[in-house]
Amino acid sequence: MAQAINRYRADLRDFRFLFFEQFDLPAVLGKEPYAEWGVEECDMVLDEVYRFVCEVTGPLNSSGDAQGCRLENGRVMTPDGFKDAWDKLFEAGWRTIAAPSRWGGQDAPTMLGSFVEEMLCGANTAFTMYTGLTLSAAELILEFGTEEQKKKYVPKMLSGEWTGTMCLTEPHAGSDVGSASSGATRNDDGTYNVQGTKIFISGGDNDLGKNVIHLVLARIEGAEPGTKGLSLFIVPRVRINEDGSLGEENDVTVPSIEHKMGINGSATCVMNFGDEGKCLGEVVGGVEHQGIRQMFHMMNAARIGVGIQGLAVAAASYLSALDYARERKQGASVKQFKDANAPRVPILDHPNIRRDLLEMKARVEGVRALIMKLSNHGDRLRATQGKDDESEAYHKGQIDLLTPLVKAYGTDAAFEVSSSAIQVHGGHGYLRDYPVEQYCRDSKIFQIYEGTNFIQSMDLVSRKLGQGGGANTQAFLTDIQSFINENKDTPELSGAIKHLQAAHEAVATSVAQLTGWFKGGKLEHIPLAAEPFLRIMSELAVGWLLLDQASIALRKLPETSKTHPDHAFYTGKKFSALYFANNVLSTLPSRVQHLSAIDTLPVEIPDEAFAAA
Numbered sequence: 001m002a003q004a005i006n007r008y009r010a011d012l013r014d015f016r017f018l019f020f021e022q023f024d025l026p027a028v029l030g031k032e033p034y035a036e037w038g039v040e041e042c043d044m045v046l047d048e049v050y051r052f053v054c055e056v057t058g059p060l061n062s063s064g065d066a067q068g069c070r071l072e073n074g075r076v077m078t079p080d081g082f083k084d085a086w087d088k089l090f091e092a093g094w095r096t097i098a099a100p101s102r103w104g105g106q107d108a109p110t111m112l113g114s115f116v117e118e119m120l121c122g123a124n125t126a127f128t129m130y131t132g133l134t135l136s137a138a139e140l141i142l143e144f145g146t147e148e149q150k151k152k153y154v155p156k157m158l159s160g161e162w163t164g165t166m167c168l169t170e171p172h173a174g175s176d177v178g179s180a181s182s183g184a185t186r187n188d189d190g191t192y193n194v195q196g197t198k199i200f201i202s203g204g205d206n207d208l209g210k211n212v213i214h215l216v217l218a219r220i221e222g223a224e225p226g227t228k229g230l231s232l233f234i235v236p237r238v239r240i241n242e243d244g245s246l247g248e249e250n251d252v253t254v255p256s257i258e259h260k261m262g263i264n265g266s267a268t269c270v271m272n273f274g275d276e277g278k279c280l281g282e283v284v285g286g287v288e289h290q291g292i293r294q295m296f297h298m299m300n301a302a303r304i305g306v307g308i309q310g311l312a313v314a315a316a317s318y319l320s321a322l323d324y325a326r327e328r329k330q331g332a333s334v335k336q337f338k339d340a341n342a343p344r345v346p347i348l349d350h351p352n353i354r355r356d357l358l359e360m361k362a363r364v365e366g367v368r369a370l371i372m373k374l375s376n377h378g379d380r381l382r383a384t385q386g387k388d389d390e391s392e393a394y395h396k397g398q399i400d401l402l403t404p405l406v407k408a409y410g411t412d413a414a415f416e417v418s419s420s421a422i423q424v425h426g427g428h429g430y431l432r433d434y435p436v437e438q439y440c441r442d443s444k445i446f447q448i449y450e451g452t453n454f455i456q457s458m459d460l461v462s463r464k465l466g467q468g469g470g471a472n473t474q475a476f477l478t479d480i481q482s483f484i485n486e487n488k489d490t491p492e493l494s495g496a497i498k499h500l501q502a503a504h505e506a507v508a509t510s511v512a513q514l515t516g517w518f519k520g521g522k523l524e525h526i527p528l529a530a531e532p533f534l535r536i537m538s539e540l541a542v543g544w545l546l547l548d549q550a551s552i553a554l555r556k557l558p559e560t561s562k563t564h565p566d567h568a569f570y571t572g573k574k575f576s577a578l579y580f581a582n583n584v585l586s587t588l589p590s591r592v593q594h595l596s597a598i599d600t601l602p603v604e605i606p607d608e609a610f611a612a613a
Helices: 012-022 039-067 082-092 110-123 125-144 147-158 291-327 351-384 389-430 436-447 453-464 467-487 491-519 525-559 565-583 585-596
Strands: 070-072 075-077 162-167 183-186 192-202 211-220 230-236 238-240 246-249 252-257 268-273 280-283
Touching: 012 039, 012 110, 012 351, 012 525, 012 565, 039 082, 039 110, 039 125, 039 436, 070 252, 075 252, 082 125, 110 125, 110 291, 110 351, 125 147, 125 162, 125 211, 125 291, 147 162, 147 211, 162 192, 162 291, 192 211, 192 230, 211 268, 211 291, 230 238, 230 291, 291 351, 291 389, 291 436, 351 389, 351 525, 351 565, 389 436, 389 453, 389 467, 389 525, 453 467, 453 525, 467 491, 467 525, 491 525, 491 565, 491 585, 525 565, 525 585, 565 585
Parallel strands: 162 211, 183 211
Antiparallel strands: 070 075, 183 192, 192 268, 192 280, 211 230, 230 280, 238 246, 252 268
């Protein structure tokens, strides 16, 4: 079994830059709903959570991957150390820091909660999945449940006494949720008998809590077909007595767990409900046929969480590669390549390695800024709800628009950056002696679950771009144009700003093109263009946010001593932005042009022409 050694590192200086310099978190601190939070409290949390993950969960990452989960007598056993780490995490309160204080949380800003989640995921993704799903399930019950349901389930889920899951996928249905065949029949006492099989259920069973609260999509007998006929049920693994104590088993079983490419410490279960006809559930909120609407609230939060997972693993991969490049000596400097006696230099001296690392740095910092922008909208939404309708609509609209970008682009970054990190390590990166091979294996699933990245792209182009009559998209483009107008005369950024302007115009053109295809009935074009468009739009957003960081850094550099660590930090911000502008933003106009001249060969090729076999 792998030795319990922490290999996780985080760049807390970048966290603080986003908090206090780019997104002005102090503007919402000390006021409702964050009245109990100030700069010092947020600062302390960053340090303490980092210490916690390095000491408690980080050391279990490789050992949990090597050991994996196992099924014993119908119950899932998590890797050694997970249960102890679970208890310590909830005792410390870090995982529920942004949850409502009424239910056991601490009412922290979303931005702070996102940074906590990044560190937890980066240190041990598989372990943190149990906590993430539990929190998401509890939040759904808080949003849609009856008062009785909230009191019955939420406190024990947020305390870690019980865990939670989301049960959508079925063997025959996959992402086609509307064809789900799990069923439910009404009982005279208001409960329902639930029956069916679900697959790919993360954390479907475990030994971390005393009960597992499943949220299960099923169709009540007689309901209409498709998604409109689905209802969402709360189904505990163990029934709950009227006094809150645990009763008898609820006919929920785990016939098997999946053996996977990565996240081996997270149990991915096949779940059977009601094999013996004795599985009781209650419909969420007491309202039938609202399952999809309710579940998608949870899924949207989960999609943001998966984007944070992607960022966390990408960031850990980058810092691991950077450490290796500083330490590993191989080859002479390119300036002395003909000299057989030249000293070996750290591979960080080699231009191609420096390029790869700068690309990883820009990608990680850009995705982190994108996630923090979304989180910042969330904090400001909570602060303005019920007070300013226009501001509320703006922040809500930007959250909706950015969610598919965060999920898809953030998770693409995880797999691509971790793959690049292996390349920097060379042959050593392919070995378990270094963490990057696990990061790469763990990260692949991020592009698939909670809606594949293709599904995210279709959500973006078919729903999100046109929301509010296109107002959300227009507000996004207007914000970027305002930044361009304010910074185009900055000498050190002028060339990069021109790339941003051209990219901005290209994306606006592409939005119009997609709209034209919809209106013109060229629907087969949309699936072919959706994924490339999502990436293009994501890179426009990331390029903008990186250049915003560079503009801040350029203002700070003259007043920062060259011997102070912040001088190197701010210089790095400038280089990240310029690199991304020169090498990514500059390509967007030609890529949009290529996208407009859509290649329909994939839909024209005959099925039998794919292979003769």
